[in-house]
Amino acid sequence: MRHIFLSYPGRWLAGLLALLAVSGTAIAADATPSYDIVGYATGWDPAQTKDVGKIDTLIFAFAHLKDGRVMLDDNGAKGLQTLLALKSENPRLKVAVSVGGWSAGGFSEAASTAAGRQLFADSAAQMLSAQHADGLDVDWEYPGHHESGIRSSPEDKTNFTLLLKAIRTSLDRVGTKDGKHYTLSVAIADGPFVSGVDIPAINPLLDWFNLMTYDFVNANTPTTGHHTGLHVSPLIKGDGRTTDRAVQQFLAAGVSPGKLVIGAALYGREFADVKPDHDGLYQTYGHYQDGINWPKLKSDYINKQGYVRHWDAVAQAPWLWNAKTHRFITYDDPQSIAAKMAYIKTEHLGGIMYWEQTADPTDELLDAMWKGLHD
Template identity: 80%
Template structure:
């Protein structure tokens, strides 16, 4: 997971949420539970979004910290987590989990390298969940056996990741027996070459579901532009370029049940500059990566404005923007591409859709597209 344009002032949520609940302005989604799960990573909460909290099955707070091999949460982050937990009053079916890790966060390889380290990680994670009254743990190690994010890695990470999850599952089960509940365990996992350090078949029985990070397919480290969260391969993709469908097929081939696969949607775009003009900038070389853009800013300043023209890839089922004057290219998810992902989830009988990140969709427009796509 990558942090994207977080906005200040989220601490107001803890103050305003009780007022919303007291006035009865919260509306939960009607109907029986869906077989499809909507999972949202959240670094904070906007009180205005509480009206739609009934559409969310699981919120995953990002992030707890990993320090000296122990999973924990400081006072500031615990306050935000408690704001999310308070939303259970609006949606009794809501689960609130805690993610540990994130892009550039190290310490996993070291913690997983010994039996003592794995037990310390596992027991501290279970203690954190019980102390905070959360519902589960999400492990976001980016990535076992890889050091692209600047963290330490080891050839032994592949075996040790399985052992780490095994120890964590056991600690969560012990805590659950004591507390009379099941603490869930999920993992944020990439695809393609980034899963080479994971024994998918071995970790599968240990996890309640996989959060497939089917976004960031193109970024500052890739040689061309492209769809950073495309569903299928564009005709312009050469070789084994990453797509959501290819990620799903990779995990299915490893024996994972489809209902345990939750595919990712991005509530942000990626912009590239000095892009070669062929094919309106799609899958072309570029001068430099410009940055990441949250959905509200995309709508206000980019989509079909200031020279940025929206295009749609019918094969990939993904939009992009091209600015012919400035040679800028933007790749992103929007309601149309999210509807296509929802249709894909239903056709393939997958577990649902997850997204990064809650505060980037303040009007719940993209959340609503997920909900409608999975329930209509």
């Protein structure tokens, strides 16, 4: 899998130099960079199978913790097998399983003891092996934080590292038996939401980081804004979150660019009773309205019913403003995704991740990702 190559550039380079020294001949290596497209999937629309060749990794969402064990219920197991069956269409496809998600608890408790960490790790590895999946994605939202309504502890920072160490050890042990490398990734936020994560300590344990560079503005933030913006808008205040700021935060913590997979959103977020200055951008609002998936944004909102599309050339992000109703919508579209793909290439990142597969049934945004990385 490409991620493994990207995770260990020093080892690869040392091996190449040794080979050159022994052979004394010049080796023309393929210098064309490769980027991964990683999609979270809560399900699968058969109409999307025609585009499965554009995806490198699908991550089934979600397995859950039950009595400290990582488990799939019957419906989850069926959903995972549906994704695994897609390997007949794309033999290169990797299918991982994500455990957790927003408001999914049990992590702090499981990670708090050596026995709990071992049970988590062993049950996860056994589940992957039994299901013939390819890796585990840990989506603890978030260590040391309880905004999602889950239990947290000041010890989460240390325990999260210990948990990932236990998982990596269990995955390697079962992988040796199965004759494969089970990947380990995390779904991880940025800014203040990683105050409970020791990024340098977990970095060597992971194949890659899925940066959740979306939901920067939501029902819990004081203003509207770009919920998945690439760069800092002139209107953003202070240390407001952006994709580039997230990337720089992880790079500064010592993560190599090739292990960073930034996020795209296949949905928008709408705010109501918005202050009209700057066409609603980064303004206070009365209440959060709802999330809207890409197909409905196209059919009912973009330049329709009074919603006018605007483009922030600095942030490289679109938004909709309805001057009559004072409604504001933030979202990703093919133009903002193209900007993210160019950014991935410029920064030599590992690729793009998106939430989530069924929100774009015609794969229009997936196609924009593919074209942006391969044209």
